[in-house]
Amino acid sequence: MHHISVERNRRKKMNEHLRALRSLMPCFYVKRGDQASIIGGAIEYIKELQLLLHSLEAKKQRKGVTGLGACCNSSVADVEAKIMGSNVILRVLSKRAPGQVVKVITVLERHAFEILHLSISSMEDTVLYSYYMKVLI
Structure with a gap:
């Protein structure tokens, strides 16, 4: 019986984390509500955020450095x-x-x-x- 409750708690925690992850992303990154779509959308969103960060860092560097x-x-x-x-x-x-x-x-x-x-x-x-x-x- 102990194993069943541990697994139930693990699934509950996983679903809470997936809901939180989904709420942090713009809706168009998640096509469906299944776990794979949420994680895949999060990966794409993070990649776009990394590109934006690189662009902003470069823009900041251009302003501060004479080339x-x-x-x-x-x-x-x-x-x-x-x-x-x-x-x-x-x-x-x-x-x-x-x-x-x-x-x-x-x-x-x-x-x-x-x-x-x-x-x-x-x-x-x-x-x-x-x-x-x-x-x-």
Whole structure:
């Protein structure tokens, strides 16, 4: 009989914790009320909060640190880079080319940059890539 009451208390405690966890998340992170959906939604919510935290930390660091910058204008592209601590902002303005962004990301990752955010703006045949990165070394 003791085992049954211990198991009942464990399930009761687990359900209380799941209700508390669900109440801490925006409703659209939990599609259904089952345990797996609640835990899966919590994982996704935590990942998004971590991204937001990284972004806010980087923004704070940009405001507090004066960085180095460089520009390069050529017939292929106009490039601007700003370095602030371990963060780098890279802007590339060039003509649109198929597969261009994938090639640039591959090279950047090969050279120990972690891309935190990428913004792409285009008009006709011109495109502006704005990379926000962290130096991993």
